[in-house]
Amino acid sequence: MNISSKKSFSKVSHRKLVDEVLERLQEKIFSDEYAIGDRLPTEPQLMEELGVGRSTLRESIKILVHAGILEVRQGQGTRIVSLSMVQDSFEKRLQDANIDNVYEARNMLDKEVAMLAAKRRNEEDLLLLKGYLNKRKNALYEGSYLEYIDADIQFHLSIAKASKNQVLLDLYQSFVPVLRHILTQLILNTNNYQDNSVIHEKLFQAILNQNAEEAQTYAIQNLELK
Structure with missing residues (x-):
């Protein structure tokens, strides 16, 4: 299942962009529509749907990667690896x-x-x-x-x-x-x-x-x- 087949993200308002993008991404990811293994839309799609630049989007994605929620693989895009706010990759x-x-x-x-x-x-x-x-x-x-x-x-x-x-x-x-x-x-x-x-x-x-x-x-x- 690909998130791009679901309802599009809404545009980001003029608040601190990274905070707003993080909030929107989490709302979408933690909705009941998606499962572990689902892929996010491509970077250009997300930039257009959220109305933000590449640096803002990548900063937000990296935060979610550090949180153990997303995983980025070269050539395979970004996918959901956890639907829990508790990371399970500590020592x-x-x-x-x-x-x-x-x-x-x-x-x-x-x-x-x-x-x-x-x-x-x-x-x-x-x-x-x-x-x-x-x-x-x-x-x-x-x-x-x-x-x-x-x-x-x-x-x-x-x-x-x-x-x-x-x-x-x-x-x-x-x-x-x-x-x-x-x-x-x-x-x-x-x-x-x-x-x-x-x-x-x-x-x-x-x-x-x-x-x-x-x-x-x-x-x-x-x-x-x-």
Whole structure:
């Protein structure tokens, strides 16, 4: 079955385009009309039906690919691989973990690396953190969500690196797949997504000022906005 045989997508209004396209695609995909294995219309068809450009459409498709909902294969187009908002392609342990347990574990990890980073960071660490912070802010403003997610993850990994504890860095890196999934789900839920750029900036300033207590405080506040 091909989605192109179904009712056409309606035109996108002048809201933030990526958000609107994500919403329209999800409405169509998660309707009762379609099944796993169905293919989306071709890229030119979708661009015409949604009334958007190639870059906006591809950004939206990639977000849904990261969420485990769509799959893009060269020469075979884009097809639906899941009709669930819960991705089933995590590494086994994180795949089965309760989300509250994940947040509890990350809470402990983020507090520790933030505290150590504030004490041990050097100038190179600060340059990396500031660079990723700026990329994160600019990507979110422009609606480039994949770049935003990557920059956010790299910002937190750089804090772990600044802790100068290789074991903690390795632990943090093991969380990257589930962090990417969580951020993707937050982006998909555009109505409830909260921009926490201010907290990230305060976290950076605490590390810059070598204030370990404030660094831990803002690390915790960041996780509370979920």
